[in-house]
Amino acid sequence: MEFYVPVDRVNLYEEGFADDLLGRIKTGEALSELLERIDSPLVIALDGRWGTGKSYFLKRWVGAHRLDHKGRALTIYFDAFANDYQSDPLAALVAALADRTPANKDDAMKRVQRAAFRFIKPLARVGLSLATFGATKALDEIGDAVVEAVGKETEASLEAFWQHEEGRRAAMEEFRAALSDLQDPGKEGEDQIPLVIIIDELDRCRPDYALEVLEVIKHFFAVPKVHFILGVNLVALQNSVMVRYGNGIDAAAYLRKFINITLTLPETVPARRDMKAIIAFAESASDEMGLPKVFRQRLTSQIKVISRNAHISIREVGRILSAASLLSDELLGEERILEGYRTIAITLLIVQIIRPDLFSKFLSAQLSEDEVIDFFGASQRFTEYEVGGNHNPQRDQDTVYLASAWLHIVSAGSNITERHGFYIAEIGRAFDQFGRHHDPSSVPKTTFTRWMDTFKIT
Template identity: 45%
Template sequence: MRITPPHADIDIYSDGFAKHDILSRERESRNLSELVENIDEPLVIALDGAWGSGKSFFLKCWVGAHKIENKGKATTIYFDAFENDFLDDPLIGLTGVLADRMEKAKKPKDALAMVKTAAAKLWRPALRIGLAMGTAGASEAVGVVADAALERTEDELIEQVNAFWEKEDGKRAAMAEFRAALVKLTEPDDDGVPTKKFVFVVDELDRCRPDFALDLLEVMKHFFFVPGVHFVLGVNIKELLNTVRSRYGDRVDAETYLQKFVSVSLTLPDRSGYRGYPNSVATKYFEEMSRKMDINKNIADIVIVLITEFPAFRFQSIRQAQRVLTEIALIADPKKSIKNNVYGYNYTLASLILMKHGKPDLFRKAVSAELAYEDISRFIGLPASVTEESTFHSQVADYAWRSLLAPDTVDKNKKGFRSMWGGLGSNWPEDVIENLLNDYLNPIALIDEALTP
């Protein structure tokens, strides 16, 4: 059994959405492809969403789907910013993946050579070049330097680059040469309109070191801003704004700063038509992953009932769904007693798990034995008076929580509901919440919960 949802094994550039998509996002994939294909001027698209909203999964599928499923002509280039933020200069990583992708896509060798040579000149510091030459083969970025050197020795390359900088006014000239090389790659027609396009997909930008993330934006703007070259950024705009403020101070207008770099902001929809009603994609994700993880079916099924019937319980993100899945998987149950629990116990356990990861203030009240029936009733939106005319799930919720928190107000012999507490009969389970917390939820805390004071 797994304790975390399995990650899709996506073969970048070879797979699309058809093989992996469980969230019905083919439409958004087509829209993004149409956008990058129809625009010639440099375009930076921010795919905005909170951590755990599915941005990375979408982008990894889209780089292949653009040609395979959407019949796009632009060459997509995937760049994991988080994996590369150990580098001093984002330009090294970007030119490295560009060169690697062009070679695999069998782009013209003369244009490829121009890009590599121009890139090597941009990395002026002799120490950096010398280090790269000394570790050639260690990374794609190093490969660019090594290829640019051709048959030259390390000393000859350093001498050549230093001479260039002294003669050509340094980085400004190198930048112009690099841009010219990119333009050549786009094969512009006689009117300067690119006939070939490149789309850099920059994933995990919101997980990078703050300085690296902002430096990457600057590199995009100054070095890659040529017609036919687009960027799609997987990012949480809110967190990126905080990054800007952390570098430049609270007085800076962070929104205006980002507008210099980002042309368009897109979001992934949170809903998909499914089983006849609009359903959160996080709910659909939970259903699919609960089957793949082989977690306790009794608890998972009740979670699905609660999140589909009561809006207050619904997941706010895929990340929240992942945490609930992990919580269920981590429940210590050596005697498999959960499988034998009567419905009322499992109903309460599923509710507590959802509170823990969606409504922590209520969960804390449950832990401190301060939770009242009115708290639950108000939270899930039960009517002031639940009757036989109320929905079935409202009646179940009312009966269950009154049994636990206000037993004196319950008809203990209500037909069809008394069995949810099994053989306990009229002896109401006053200690159910405390027992469930002690037996299943309190012994294990996910790491961020354990570190929270």
Template identity: 35%
Template structure:
């Protein structure tokens, strides 16, 4: 039995293949591809969406489409690399690796990029703790440089990194023109790289290098902001575009963490970001939202049995309504389906399962443990349920109570409304002492069940 969905595996050149583009984002990808292909001036594009909204999946698929169309592409997970001391080194390493992997016949290309990056990285380098030079230099430069790369700094430089960095910086500060030349030489080498990796045919426009940086908002604040600053100052060259997978609201928090709450974080980020593309869905029919599409995918992935579909459908509608109301992500939907998969999979078919209340209990367990505890104890009140679930009126019934609200009202209302006295006749075959016991039973022996019976 599977209780958690298997992550989508997306090959480097797979793109938006049939069956994996769950949300129909291939058209958005085509538009983005057209944009980066048409613009020669350097772009920094923020692909903005909350955590768990599918940014990484989309960007990996888009990267595949770009590669298939001949673009050189780098996909960089910033969160996995924020242990590196210097942000420039982390970015430069990816560029060097791309040159080494895609231009083996032009080894001089990779060597030139590496030399220029090493010189500029040394300029930016700041002293670390006093450890052996070889270890410290390679750690601080993400493996891009070794101690040998610093051998021409000066004969009087000792073996310690701190001394090497300090002496080299003193030498550079005495030669302001040399500093500028080093930065310009790296930019020139980077600007020439796209044409060497993807030479255009006669009459064709140069395909730019696309550098995708994902999970930027999950990095340590200083590392995330250093990445943006390095891009702006040293990597903003024609035909090299950066696309950031990011939740800008979180990144703004990183700005305030680094520079204080008084700073205008949105305005600060505008200095680095050319334009923003929002990863949100447009208005659609109620049953065609991205959450519904993903719920259908999860149901197929977790292979719920056909005879449980009614309970599942009723539960899912409640779950999706609450996720939309609270503006939560697909990750929350996955967690809810995990609880549902355990509940349905571990419960025998002859045990009562009311889908109309299971969805509400699942979300209480995830979001309001205090209410779920009351449900398990049999002390949950209808007023608390109404406040949490905020039932939607049934438009087909003229705005009256929907199926879900009818069940909760029937089970918890005291006294029971006259119009619902015949509502729960189907429960007669089950031996419950009282109507509220059905909620208690479902919380304890369905939602929280951990062994089959």
């Protein structure tokens, strides 16, 4: 059995959506079609909470755009979080662009670099190394000139440049013109080659760096057929705006100045009858990890039920599976334990990862009946046999069983008035083979202490 969830390493630009487990190739195709069709520069925010698979999608898409979708655009993947130690995002972005520029565009790329270098902030210029600015592209031909220029320019002349609006505007136009030259297909009559720059993990950056990236995009890269895709949690990015400008600012309105379109990834897999993406991931990953079949079926069943009312990310599913691998053989196996105890253990496992604020209430069986029903989404829609006198096709057996088990626990086994089709009277046999369960409220602590308290996920 494995502890770590299998990680599908992506070779950037060299592979696309070969195994579309989460059903996201259609989103990738639509994105490619849009960016090839629109001439106006676009900034698209791929919005989603942390752990929802944004980075995986973007790393796949930068290769799929040309390999699978037959796009013309040159794609560039830039990890903003990995670069926020630098003081100037323009230098880092140009370096990433240089890394992807084909050899026949070296001269055009050098013009972009020369134009960009004039904009690097005076204080940042002093400490900027050629390795940082040039990345892995050979800059020998301009390297000496750059060093010489830095050596000759005085601080006063640099400040003078930044203080004169006309000089800044002319230099910015020079940068844009050089960028446009980089897009030239080299054949008469052909359209410009689009550039698509993916900026991932923007919301994880230092707030000042994240907002500077947006400013650089807006002011420097406003060139036809130059598009940006931001991998971002917009709520977190709004917090960065408020850190910089105070709580009084309308952070959402501020970001709309920079972002044209918002995109979210689908939460279901159409090819699998709209199965939730997290369930498809849980089934595949738990199988690859070697979790016993019966246990992983029980686990994915609970994830499916609980995710109806609680957000569970792909990353959280991974942590749940890793935590499951630490459980005792008794819990993971198919024998020697009554099913009710396994049910309670799995719930505790999930709650500890996704709702640590509720864990103590579950552990001490201090939940109210309404809290149980709400947590498991056990409304009449999913528990009643009939609705309006007609058969209810949405009644879900797993929801009924889970809610019944926990209602039995929190009620200390008392005969709660049965409602919504719950198995209150019969559930005791899941904890005692004769149905004589004397202390139900102690089950969570007993289960946790006996089988779960040795190892913990940090």
